[in-house]
Amino acid sequence: MMMSLRAAARSAPRALTRLSSTAIRQSRAAQPSSLLKSSWAPLRSTQFASAFSTSQFRQAPAAEVDEELSVKLESEIEFEGQMKENEQLPASVKDFLENSPFELQDTPGKEDVTLTRKFGNETITVTFSINDLANYEPDDVYNEDAALGDEDVQSSEGGRRASSQAEGEEGLGGEEEAEDTEAPVPCRLNIVVEKPGKGALNIEALAQDGSVLVENFYYFKDAGLARGETAEAAHTAQDVYPGPPFGSLDEDLQILMERYLEERGVTQALAVFVPDYMDIKEQREYQTWLKDVKEFVDA
Structure with missing residues (x-):
C-alpha cells in the first residue's frame, strides 16, 4: 500500500530530526540566557527599564530553525513528487470514474469526498473521508x-x-x-437515499476487503436530519428514533436491504474504489500541506 511505503520511507529521517531537535532544545535549556539573568536585577530607574524593554529584544537573534525546517520541507516535497511520478492511477479508480453513474465531488483542502447520483426520483449521496486513514490502526x-x-x-x-x-x-x-498481502484500509461510508417530501434513508456502512458491510439502516422523516449538514441537525437527529440495529433485523430483511443498496450503485466496485481513492487524495492533500507550510515558514 502506498501509505505504508511513504510512511516507512520517511520514518528514519524524521526520527533523526526529532532526536537532533531534542538535543538542541536540551542544551539551550541548560544555559540560562542573559535576558533571564538580567530580569533578576531590580529596576532602579526609568532609563534602565527602557533599555531593558527595547534594546534587549532588538538585539535578539533571528529565528535559527526556519532555514533548516524549510530545507526539510523541500526535501519532503521532492520525495512526494518522485512518488507521484512513479505512481499509476489504479485500475479500480480509473474504471469507476469512467463507468460509474456517480459524480465525484472532491474539494481540495477538504477531508470529505462525496459521490452523488440520481436513481428515478431519488437522490443518492455517498460520503467518505480521508480522516479514516489518520485514525487507522x-x-x-x-x-x-x-x-x-x-x-x-x-x-x-x-x-x-x-x-x-x-x-x-x-x-x-x-x-x-x-x-x-496487507489488506487495504477500511473506510466508513455515509449513504443517504432521499425522496422529495418523503424523508430519507441514512445507511452507515464500511467498505472493507472489496465488500460493503452495512452497520446501520436508519430512516428520518426529515431528510435534513439524515444529511446532518449542520451541527444543529446532527444534534436533533440524536433525539429521533431512526430504527433498530441492522444486525438485529431478520436475516432475509438484511439481505434485501443490501440488495436495495446494490441496485442503487453501492456495489463491490464502489467498495474497492473508495480505499484506493482515499490513498490518492491523502497524498495530494499532504503535498499541498507541505507547500503551504513551507511558504509560510519562508515568508
Whole structure:
C-alpha cells in the first residue's frame, strides 16, 4: 500500500530530526540566557527599564530553525513528487470514474469526498473521508488473526497467513509474503437515499476487503436530519428514533436491504474504489500541506 511505503520511507529521517531537535532544545535549556539573568536585577530607574524593554529584544537573534525546517520541507516535497511520478492511477479508480453513474465531488483542502447520483426520483449521496486513514490502526483489523496464531491455518483461506509449521520453515520469506498481502484500509461510508417530501434513508456502512458491510439502516422523516449538514441537525437527529440495529433485523430483511443498496450503485466496485481513492487524495492533500507550510515558514 502506498501509505505504508511513504510512511516507512520517511520514518528514519524524521526520527533523526526529532532526536537532533531534542538535543538542541536540551542544551539551550541548560544555559540560562542573559535576558533571564538580567530580569533578576531590580529596576532602579526609568532609563534602565527602557533599555531593558527595547534594546534587549532588538538585539535578539533571528529565528535559527526556519532555514533548516524549510530545507526539510523541500526535501519532503521532492520525495512526494518522485512518488507521484512513479505512481499509476489504479485500475479500480480509473474504471469507476469512467463507468460509474456517480459524480465525484472532491474539494481540495477538504477531508470529505462525496459521490452523488440520481436513481428515478431519488437522490443518492455517498460520503467518505480521508480522516479514516489518520485514525487507522492496522493491529485492530487483525486481532482475530492474532488469536489464531497458535493454530495451523491453510493457505486456501486467502493466502494471508501460512500455517505455524510453514512459518517455521519459510522464515523471513513468510514474513515478506504477509507484508505484501496487507489488506487495504477500511473506510466508513455515509449513504443517504432521499425522496422529495418523503424523508430519507441514512445507511452507515464500511467498505472493507472489496465488500460493503452495512452497520446501520436508519430512516428520518426529515431528510435534513439524515444529511446532518449542520451541527444543529446532527444534534436533533440524536433525539429521533431512526430504527433498530441492522444486525438485529431478520436475516432475509438484511439481505434485501443490501440488495436495495446494490441496485442503487453501492456495489463491490464502489467498495474497492473508495480505499484506493482515499490513498490518492491523502497524498495530494499532504503535498499541498507541505507547500503551504513551507511558504509560510519562508515568508
